[in-house]
Amino acid sequence: MRFLSMIRADETAGQGPTEQLMADMGQLIDELTRSGQLVSTAGLRPSSExxxxxxxxxxxxxxxxGPFTETKEVIAGYAIFEAPSRAEAFELTQRFLRLHGTGWDLACELRQIDGPGEGCTHSIS
Structure with missing residues (x-):
């Protein structure tokens, strides 16, 4: 099963990743990519763009x-996980969040991705 973890952050906080966070994130991304648990991940450009x-x-x-001033939190990044269960996808999401340590106020929305014929009620063409 595939899951989409959308990372929400407050852009107005003016907080950016440190070099240490980027290094730690790189190690986690490498580990999860090699194990097949991480399909794709990326940070998103600011909503002003x-x-x-x-x-x-x-x-x-x-x-x-943008920017979308009526919205406090915006999607700042995403990860697509390959996991046998929702519980495992939750654990992977927690690993990404915990890398940030203290001083961050982040949230993730975790949702399973429907594949072809798996309950998707509409398509974009």
């Missing part, structure tokens, strides 16, 4: 350029 595209019920599209 992003945009939000919305499809409204009337079929119209609207676009809002």
């Amino acid at each position: 992003g945009m939000r595209v919305r499809l409204h019920r009337d079929g119209q599209l609207s676009v809002v350029d």
Whole structure:
């Protein structure tokens, strides 16, 4: 089973990763990639460089350029895990969060990814 862990952070905190955190993260990423537990991971650029595209019920599209001031927490990064259970994916998510140590206020949303024919009710084409 695959799981998506979306890391949420407060961009206004002005906090960035230290060199030590980046080194520790690199070691964990290498370990989990070699074991086959980590499919993909990346940090995301600031929301000020992003945009939000919305499809409204009337079929119209609207676009809002970042930053998204109405949102305190934004998705700052993600990881896709290959895990036999939700509990194992939870453990992997905890390992990523614990690397940050104290002084951080982070949250992760962990959700299973549906594959073809596994309950996905819509597709993007």
